Amino acid sequence: xxxxxxxxxxxxxxxxxxxxxxxxxxxxxxxxxxxxxxxxxxxxxxxxxxxxxxxxxxxxxxxxxxxxxxxxxxxxxxxxxxxxxxxxxxxxxxxxxxxxxxxxxxxxxxxxxxxxxxxxxxxxxxxxxxxxxxxxxxxxxxxxxxxxxxxxxxxxxxxxxxxxxxxxxxxxxxxxxxxxxxxxxxxxxxxxxxxxxxxxxxxxxxxxxxxxxxxxxxxxxxxxxxxxxxxxxxxxxxxxxxxxxxxxxxxxxxxxxxxxxxxxxxxxxxxxxxxxxxxxxxxxxxxxxxxxxxxxxxxxxxxxxxxxxxxxxxxxxxxxxxxxxxxxxxxxxxxxxxxxxxxxxxxxxxxxxxxxxxxxxxxxxxxxxxxxxxxxxxxxxxxxxxxxxxxxxxxxxxxxxxxxxxxxxxxxxxxxxxxxxxxxxxxxxxxxxxxxxxxxxxxxxxxxxxxxxxxxxxxxxxxxxxxxxxxxxxxxxxxxxxxxxxxxxxxxxxxxxxxxxxxxxxxxxxxxxxxxxxxxxxxxxxxxxxxxxxxxxxxxxxxxxxxxxxxxxxxxxxxxxxxxxxxxxxxxxxxxxxxxxxxxxxxxxxxxxxxxxxxxxxxxxxxxxxxxxxxxxxxxxxxxxxxxxxxxxxxxxxxxxxxxxxxxxxxxxxxxxxxxxxxxxxxxxxxxxxxxxxxxxxxxxxxxxxxxxxxxxxxxxxxxxxxxxxxxxxxxxxxxxxxxxxxxxxxxxxxxxxxxxxxxxxxxxxxxxxxxxxxxxxxxxxxxxxxxxxxxxxxxxxxxxxxxxxxxxxxxxxxxxxxxxxxxxxxxxxxxxxxxxx
Ligand code: GLC
Ligand code: GLC
Numbered sequence: 001x002x003x004x005x006x007x008x009x010x011x012x013x014x015x016x017x018x019x020x021x022x023x024x025x026x027x028x029x030x031x032x033x034x035x036x037x038x039x040x041x042x043x044x045x046x047x048x049x050x051x052x053x054x055x056x057x058x059x060x061x062x063x064x065x066x067x068x069x070x071x072x073x074x075x076x077x078x079x080x081x082x083x084x085x086x087x088x089x090x091x092x093x094x095x096x097x098x099x100x101x102x103x104x105x106x107x108x109x110x111x112x113x114x115x116x117x118x119x120x121x122x123x124x125x126x127x128x129x130x131x132x133x134x135x136x137x138x139x140x141x142x143x144x145x146x147x148x149x150x151x152x153x154x155x156x157x158x159x160x161x162x163x164x165x166x167x168x169x170x171x172x173x174x175x176x177x178x179x180x181x182x183x184x185x186x187x188x189x190x191x192x193x194x195x196x197x198x199x200x201x202x203x204x205x206x207x208x209x210x211x212x213x214x215x216x217x218x219x220x221x222x223x224x225x226x227x228x229x230x231x232x233x234x235x236x237x238x239x240x241x242x243x244x245x246x247x248x249x250x251x252x253x254x255x256x257x258x259x260x261x262x263x264x265x266x267x268x269x270x271x272x273x274x275x276x277x278x279x280x281x282x283x284x285x286x287x288x289x290x291x292x293x294x295x296x297x298x299x300x301x302x303x304x305x306x307x308x309x310x311x312x313x314x315x316x317x318x319x320x321x322x323x324x325x326x327x328x329x330x331x332x333x334x335x336x337x338x339x340x341x342x343x344x345x346x347x348x349x350x351x352x353x354x355x356x357x358x359x360x361x362x363x364x365x366x367x368x369x370x371x372x373x374x375x376x377x378x379x380x381x382x383x384x385x386x387x388x389x390x391x392x393x394x395x396x397x398x399x400x401x402x403x404x405x406x407x408x409x410x411x412x413x414x415x416x417x418x419x420x421x422x423x424x425x426x427x428x429x430x431x432x433x434x435x436x437x438x439x440x441x442x443x444x445x446x447x448x449x450x451x452x453x454x455x456x457x458x459x460x461x462x463x464x465x466x467x468x469x470x471x472x473x474x475x476x477x478x479x480x481x482x483x484x485x486x487x488x489x490x491x492x493x494x495x496x497x498x499x500x501x502x503x504x505x506x507x508x509x510x511x512x513x514x515x516x517x518x519x520x521x522x523x524x525x526x527x528x529x530x531x532x533x534x535x536x537x538x539x540x541x542x543x544x545x546x547x548x549x550x551x552x553x554x555x556x557x558x559x560x561x562x563x564x565x566x567x568x569x570x571x572x573x574x575x576x577x578x579x580x581x582x583x584x585x586x587x588x589x590x591x592x593x594x595x596x597x598x599x600x601x602x603x604x605x606x607x608x609x610x611x612x613x614x615x616x617x618x619x620x621x622x623x624x625x626x627x628x629x630x631x632x633x634x635x636x637x638x639x640x641x642x643x644x645x646x647x648x649x650x651x652x653x654x655x656x657x658x659x660x661x662x663x664x665x666x667x668x669x670x671x672x673x674x675x676x677x678x679x680x681x682x683x684x685x686x687x688x689x690x691x692x693x694x695x696x697x698x699x700x701x702x703x704x705x706x707x708x709x710x711x712x713x714x715x716x717x718x719x720x721x722x723x724x725x726x727x728x729x730x731x732x733x734x735x736x737x738x739x740x741x742x743x744x745x746x747x748x749x750x751x752x753x754x755x756x757x758x759x760x761x762x763x764x765x766x767x768x769x770x771x772x773x774x775x776x777x778x779x780x781x782x783x784x785x786x787x788x789x790x791x792x793x794x795x796x797x798x799x800x801x802x803x804x805x806x807x808x809x810x811x812x813x814x815x816x817x818x819x820x821x822x
Contacts, residue, residue: 006702008020008021010330017709017710020099025706029730034106042070044089045087045090046090056161061156073090078149096112106125106311120137122134122305133304134264147251150248152202153223156246158188159194178283195276201288203292206248207234209246209249215227216235265292318775319332324770331743332748339731342732343737348365354729361403363399364417364485367426386440390445391407393448395467400415418516421464434776445460474584477517478516486518502650513584514581515580517570517600518600520570524604527556531552566611574619574622576610583647597637599624599635599671606674606678618679632692632724634691635657636665640718664718682747685764687764692735707727714733747763750774757781758808759820760807776811779813781818796820797821800817
């Protein structure tokens with residue numbers, strides 16, 4: 001294999017990825033912020049900030065898919081004599097003497113050297129604060145006195161990121177700013193209904209500023225050569241309409257060896273309606289002053305940064321593995337967990353592939369994301385579950401998405417994705433197993449956010465299950481609705497109009513026979529969980545025990561019936577079928593011309609262990625290896641569709657090998673891996689896992705893969721694509737949570753359960769001894785596993801020196817040692 005160029009490397013000790021060449025094959029980004037204020041930042045400082053909602057409260061402007069790539073960001077221009085440069089190389093692209101970008105846990109540090117000056121910027125969003133800190137340190141490494149001209153730069157977005165890019169007849173007249181000392185305030189639309197403004201501040205006196213973009217840049221210039229910077233003269237412009245910006249101008253003199261810090265703050269403020277103004281037309285700046293005051297020195301900023309680092313230490317101390325394989329350890333201990341948190345925070349809204357204006361939070365997505373971080377911040381998982389359930393309909397159906405700012409179901413997309421309800425059980429069960437908090441089931445939760453409709457969360461789980469049972473097709477398999485997990489398998493949408501959305505066009509669902517084997521498997525997996533939960537409840541809720549027992553029996557029958565239906569109508573001889581279409585024809589069958597086998601039903605039906613006793617599971621897993629697996633992972637379907645099929649919808653709209661048409665949709669690879677683990681096939685499970693494990697990909701394919709090598713991306717081009725192995729849609733993907741769930745619970749085998757932790761690893765034969773430190777509720781377990789060359793099967797567990805029966809370590813407060821022999 002040809003050796004590929006490398007652009008960076010992992011620094012595990014600092015939990016950083018170190019980028020050493022600014023011209024990465026694609027911008028490699030990081031995320032700042034943990035709760036309300038968020039920023040995206042690329043390795044050249046591109047990106048933007050927003051408050052809570054990337055569509056409705058966009059603070060700074062960004063240009064997606066522009067030329068050059070990655071345009072718009074927080075830029076520092078340093079003019080040293082006739083040379084103008086930026087520490088992150090862009091936008092001037094002046095060649096640097098040294099460049100480094102360190103993406104860490106919720107912070108990024110970019111350092112550049114030029115002509116004896118070092119400029120290092122630390123970017124982060126402090127905990128509980130609505131601002132981005134940019135701490136710039138300038139150091140004179142030369143022997144001469146340096147007289148530098150420093151210009152900062154941010155461009156304001158006029159709040160609504162969608163209209164900001166469309167409604168120019170209005171936008172060009174609304175922009176307003178105020179300037180006070182070293183602070184530039186952005187107050188567009190504040191005069192009317194908005195009660196929020198933003199500011200950009202620096203903790204030193206400035207010698208000038210600019211707030212009007214055209215004056216600063218020059219109408220026909222670029223960010224690479226703004227007039228004011230090139231001339232070394234700010235214009236002190238005051239924006240009225242057009243495009244307001246914020247730029248500080250600072251003259252800096254540095255003696256040889258001298259170093260100076262500058263704290264820049266990009267902040268966001270909300271005022272009460274009756275406290276908006278301090279004088280007519282003048283915004284009330286009290287809260288801004290307070291925020292600035294809390295971060296106006298290097299000491300205060302360093303303290304805030306230390307707190308952020310402690311926060312991440314604590315989060316990453318909950319599950320820690322030591323296997324001796326650095327590539328595995330760094331993903332499990334650092335990057336996979338980090339990606340899960342980021343994905344939870346951002347859902348699918350804002351990355352360099354998701355523009356932040358298109359999508360709210362997905363019902364199914366959020367439930368799956370939960371599993372990736374519930375061990376870290378259970379209260380936020382709890383809140384998320386209630387929010388999600390509140391968008392459900394009384395019949396168990398769900399809004400497919402909701403807006404994070406309003407927490408309301410999104411009418412544009414509506415409901416009818418028939419896998420959605422099952423995921424509520426998946427998420428809720430994961431939460432209870434982690435926390436032991438059954439009280440969540442008694443929470444009163446409305447339907448469709450309508451006051452007066454509240455029932456318990458347990459009722460929501462029940463109607464979720466019922467929704468599947470009440471919507472069965474001719475083979476007693478679940479009706480698919482608009483789509484199941486695969487948004488692109490649109491079996492009730494018959495569209496010849498390119499302006500119609502495949503997801504929302506459902507023109508002839510009446511009389512549909514379209515059924516999904518993916519939902520069938522998902523129903524069996526979540527149905528078994530639901531039965532186990534009811535049985536558990538009947539033992540803890542003594543009074544109403546019989547109610548739960550009856551419910552458990554009812555659902556067990558439904559699960560059994562589903563298993564029978566799959567065995568009878570869902571088996572193709574070598575693998576599970578994928579679906580039946582509107583007319584009752586098979587999809588994902590050897591009889592089909594293309595798309596003979598699909599991954600989703602193999603994953604879910606093997607996870608459900610349907611027909612394991614008849615050899616179905618083993619055959620299905622073998623078929624995945626034979627037909628789906630390639631060098632970069634398992635493709636979604638095979639062979640790829642080479643033409644559009646009216647009856648199938650969007651799946652066949654993609655060229656071969658991309659996205660849902662035979663791309664490696666990483667999200668679903670772990671399903672098969674879990675199937676392998678349940679079947680005890682540790683070698684196969686590991687091989688599949690390592691193929692999509694970022695640290696393994698990082699080593700081999702930085703150039704080909706293109707996207708960030710420290711996290712999973714949604715899709716890697718499959719074997720039928722023009723460039724197999726090319727990654728797209730990085731960062732925000734259900735893959736993160738599934739990779740975590742798979743490795744933490746099924747491969748390493750540390751699985752939270754109602755009464756304790758179940759130990760059941762499934763490993764490659766080559767695995768050596770390893771230890772896991774796992775905090776669990778009020779306990780901490782130090783677990784050492786001795787695999788002894790075995791792939792599966794725990795022989796003995798010794799808890800604090802005493803052998804125990806079975807594979808569950810019973811929960812008890814305190815610190816425990818566990819020795820596991822396989
Ligand atoms: C995207 C969606 C997810 C869907 C998947 C497959 O990742 O966010 O909801 O399941 O695509 O279509
Ligand atoms: C497109 C994508 C799919 C995504 C869906 C919803 O269909 O191919 O991955 O889930 O849009 O946004």
